[in-house]
Amino acid sequence: MEPSTRDASASSSYSLIASDQYPDDFVLSDEEREAIEQEKGHFENPRAASIEALKIVQKRRGWVPDGAIYAISNVLGIPSSDVEGVATFYSLIFRQPVGRHVILICDSSSCFLTDYEQLRDAFTRELGIGFGQTTEDNRFTLLPVCCLGACDRGPALMIDEDLHGPVDPGDVASLLEQYA
């Protein structure tokens, strides 16, 4: 018999063992829960869905609030410290609120060789923020990203799910206009 992973839903609803682990101020939506459940089915072990689960939450909320860590830990039956360990490891999981649009500027070598720094400076100037920051109107968050695999179009960047490149520093303002 193989071990059953601890499924929180199967464990007792009333317990003598007090734990301060699960604040209940966060609720997964039904779709979120369903999407996570479905993802679990793709793997030998529900833990494997942890990254996808974080992405599912982030997709709907823009970021991963604290409560989601516990909620996901519950659904997957793994410790919340494991979920947080994963959430804080991966660069595309946001553990802080981000703007409506996330700009990922490739800062790797090929874009660097095609004048990425000027492009970055243009964004910084235009938005008045640096990497890791969000504009005051909550419209944009600026982040660096590993080589986007668009080296032949450097300097390249992504805004939300759109890839742009090469981008001329002079075109930054008009590019941003496409994202309300």
Next chain:
Amino acid sequence: MATIHVDGKDYEVDGSDNLLHACLSLGLDIPYFCWHPAMGSVGACRQCAVKQYKDADDTRGTLVMSCMAPVKDDAYISIEDDEAKDFRASVIEWLMTNHPHDCPVCEEGGHCHLQDMTVMTGHDRRRYRFAKRTHRNQNLGPFIGHEMNRCITCYRCVRFYKDYAGGEDLGAFGAHENIYFGRTTDGTLENEFSGNLTEVCPTGVFTDQTHSEHYTRKWDMQFAPSICHGCSSGCNISPGERYGDVRRIENRYNGEVNHYFLCDRGRFGYGYVNRADRPRQPVMRVDSDDERRDELLDVGGALDHSAERLKKAQRVIGIGSPRASLESNHVLRELVGAEHFSTGIAQQEYENLQLMLEIQREGALPTPSMREIEDHDAVIVLGEDLMQTAARVALAVRQAANGRAQDLAAEIGIPAWNANAVNTLAQGRQYPVFLATLTETRMDDLARERFHGSAEEIARLGFAVAHALDDSAPAVEGLDEATQTLVSTIAEALMTAERPLIISGGSMGSREVIQAAANLARALRQRDRRGSLTLVSGEANSTGLAMLGGHSLDWALDSLGEGDAVVVLENDLYARADAERVDRALGAAECVVCADHQSTPTWLRADIGLPVATFAEGDGTLVSHEGRAQRFFQVYDPSYYRPNDLTHESWRWLHALHTTMEARRVDWTQLDEVTEDCAEHHPQLAGIRDAAPSASFRIKGQKLAREPHRYSGRTAMRANISVSEPRAPQDADSAFTFSMEGYNGYAEPRSQVAFAWAPGWNSPQAWNKFQDEVGGHLTGSDPGNRLFEPEPDNRLEYFTAVPGRFEQRDDAWRVARLPHLFGSDEMSARAEPIQQRMSAPYVALSEGDARRLGVDVGTELTFTIGSHRLTLPLRISSELRDGVLGVPALPTMPAAVNHEWAHLGEETKA
């Protein structure tokens, strides 16, 4: 075995080890961080690099991490190679780039593995000129301090906490050079073994917060080899003292018992030793003008008054204690005579202890050592909530379950020490552990199957499994289908296992549960299975007292009458029996003499009180539940700092009292004489002579030092009392000195080690030097002596009294005591940090009962149990059986309520 060539010398080593383990076992120094003998290798820190050559002719070689390199026969390696040394120096330099260099204010300083390794690699110049990263620290509760800036990211903490101890609330967060070890949010670390982080962490990230309260450097403390008094497991500890206070407790390595780890009760529960309200002088209660007054006495006065009062009595009854040493109990028994000696243990518990002893001595299966528990491949626990009653055993059971991972790995050639590879392969597959307990436990995650029921139901399960294993074992009638299936599952798992282990114990207070365990053992033996049986006995010396023999506490309480006097030894009777009953018994006695180190209700009720030594101020022998007699040694002499402190070992007081009564000179001035007398009188205890070396033991003609040789301030530490420095106290009772004079080395075989220190090894990693093989046994054999092994002819027959079904009642609930790691041990419950972790009192009902009563979590419920009325908030458990009322075993709760019927108070019904 394999031969390896290290820097031109040939050595024989264990071929299944990795190179680091092998070299350390040879006594060679290789620096390391992430490797740990109990947790294996992960190759993260890269500190243990050595040069490995293809053969004798290879002069270039390649760097390998010795912890990740298997020992190969005829391997050529060099530790001294320049490239290897340079690389190791670089590793330390990198580790230190972000380190705050705060050794002067760091509590790890002086027993810090990082300091040791920094010195070992010769890193003494800082070249990194850039800013350090800094972290925010967390509040991790009363036990553990947190200073993340000192972290060197060796990952040992999470590996211990999660992989080894099964904890959940400590994790590794972040990436690259910004890695953080902590909880998801501030809060108390929940795992019962969190204290080991202070030793597992090679630097000062996790420190002992109870130590911080009265911090002293390791080199400034005085130590003695001691035994934890927290439960019956007999873990070896090394308490450190300064200025007459115990400052901290660290693990003392015993390769057969606790090896590297302690539970948090044992580590942090020492505060009762330092309590300000401890009796330090004899006291006599004098009645004058309707008023009861305490009169302080000197030793002579105390003895004279007590002797006089006891002599006047028609009969003197002695009440001993399972938390006192065998020697003290023996002396009391000599004082009052065997026929008047009570062990101080309540009748029912005492009978169960005797039963367990009989099973251990004459039953079918041997009792394993704690270390051997880790080496079983199927475990069934009957009735004992191990995490609460013998936590270190629970940790050992976890290793047994996890042993499957190593066995699976071995099948495809992955060595046991390759920790992450082993875990990867095993994917959480474990050996089966079956838990049959009253309700949920903190080790449920280990369980393949859980069974929750009343004591008789647990016993019936055990009896039924025994019957399933062997037809000739008594059968159980009327089991439901689910239980029947479980019985088959368990029986099959036990039969397929090579080394099944049965665990039970006395905490349920159920004779049948213990008998069921014995039947299981016999059934396995009948089926030619090898296996073991562990019976957890309760308190530090419960097994010792059961072996010593005597009447029960109930006998003493019942027979105390007019004209009697009673001497109570280190025992609070109110914690063991109904208060009214104790009051009645003590009230009937002419005189109550109480020898204790705590101001307990019994002490306060006594006519004469004699202040006695705790484990820290005296020596003695205890017998753990595995039957291992072990000696604890006095850590310090309290009168050195407090000249008015008249604390003495109980055996000294009582022997002096005895001789005063008989107006003769004392026979015994040394512990050894008492131990010898006890051994002589009680053949079953003969082995206690060999529990430790005698007071005349010497190494190279020297006694053994209690203080590290750097101990400072000795000439001044008493200057507030007198500027002339007195002679250091002399210790007639043991081979230890109360000073740094004496042997403190490791080159000579040793088994009694007050503190582990070796040149260049100030941290607990110094234990390496005292072991025959790193992680193996101490060079002078592991401390202690087993007093019993089962009789080979297997005399004990099957028990046949299969209990009937639990008859649930509509109008009453059967009371079941729920043990708590923090709170159920009387002494540690008096320590402030433990009190912070103690549960608030409650009563517990099943979900069904709560629904039936229409009550919810937190509802204040009133129950009457015998003469007691309890009004407490309700906790509900989905796992608890209907018809049972859980009452926590906490200091404020009445002791004598187990198995009684509880009735709902009228007001609640309305």
Next chain:
Amino acid sequence: MSSRLFHTSRNPETHPLTFRVRDDRAPVGLEEYQDTRGYEAVRNMLRDLSPDELIERMKAANVRGRGGGGFSAGMKWSLTMKGEGVPRGYIVCNADEMEPGTFKDRLLMEELPHLLIEGMIIAGYANNARLGYIFLRGEYVEAAHRIEQALQEARAAGILGPKVCGYDFDFDIYLHTGAGRYICGEETALINSLEGRRANPRSKPPFPGQSGAWGKPTVVNNVETLCNGPAIVLRGADWYQSLSGERSNDGGTKLYGVSGKVKEPGLVELPMGASAREIIDMAGGMRDGLELKAWLPGGGSTGFLLPEHLDLTMDFDTIGKAGSRLGTGLLAVIADNQSIVSLTRNLEDFFARESCGWCTPCRDGLPWTARILHSLEKGEGENGDIEMLESLASDLGPGKTFCAHAPGAAMPLQTALKHFRAEFEAGISHPQREAHAEPIPVGSV
């Protein structure tokens, strides 16, 4: 938006990877794929070849790993644990493409998803795998979309599922998208990530072929490596070997490419062992007014080469002998007006940031390296910095760290110092700063 792909006339005989790429650059759907003998290899294989024969063929073809390591795929497959009592494992396609300067797998996945699926089925059959996972980096949104679509098509057509193409072999593929972090491309870190853990690499041995995802035998191959499978099954190892002819011992073709300040950066499928000069020429040479100063042959973790190396054949052994690595075979060119110090700093910043944080040299040594390079770039370096960098580079080298991430970071640093030392020296302005002219003692016990 797709990468430029040179060569207008591509045919199956000479361009097994790219001959199907459409002029309009739309993805090649199932029908079109099958019309061009797509999935024929799978059918032939399941009909005619035992897994062992298949592996022999792969070995003979000598496809060396296109993820950058260059390990023979056939050899890897032959080492996977199989047989009695061994559970069926996994094929994992490494589609994490994050190596700076690398943009080849994107094209294969966006335009030829069925080629990858077919390649994975072949690998799955060879290795007795039960399931395949495509571990795709999260930013490849378009690729994810197209792969998902292709997987659905393949499942609907019975190509994936309990009876692959009607034969007695069950195999399915799931797409898994990542959440960032370059280290996920390291095959054992990738497996940890797939299992939902922090992407720390695992020790080797045991190799994934023994104990990989969930402890089962697992084969990790790069997208391009896998895409070579179908043509080899269809046309044989000899044909594959002959593609590279006399130029290289490594068989087949390679998706080469170039980025940086060339006129027309892009990709090209050429026989293994083409020269860098050919590839740069194809891209129209350097932009006007610029001269080539140095080049990286295959990503940020390869060593700098000079114009004098342009005629070397771009294969694993030759580039290795020149003191670099072929890596992914996608060149990045550095123009004469660009600073090697700055580029090296940029690379080391990248590697320091992307370190998983497991082992000390990488976690703590790389940030130090990067900080010294920042100093030098700003002209604030100190005497001793270059020696310090050299020593760091050596200590970050192969065998000293837990995985190949840090050695990958060390290589450009080491070669930059070797070829362009003067540029680094120019960054030194302070003999040694006052504050620590005397080294600071750390304290002793």
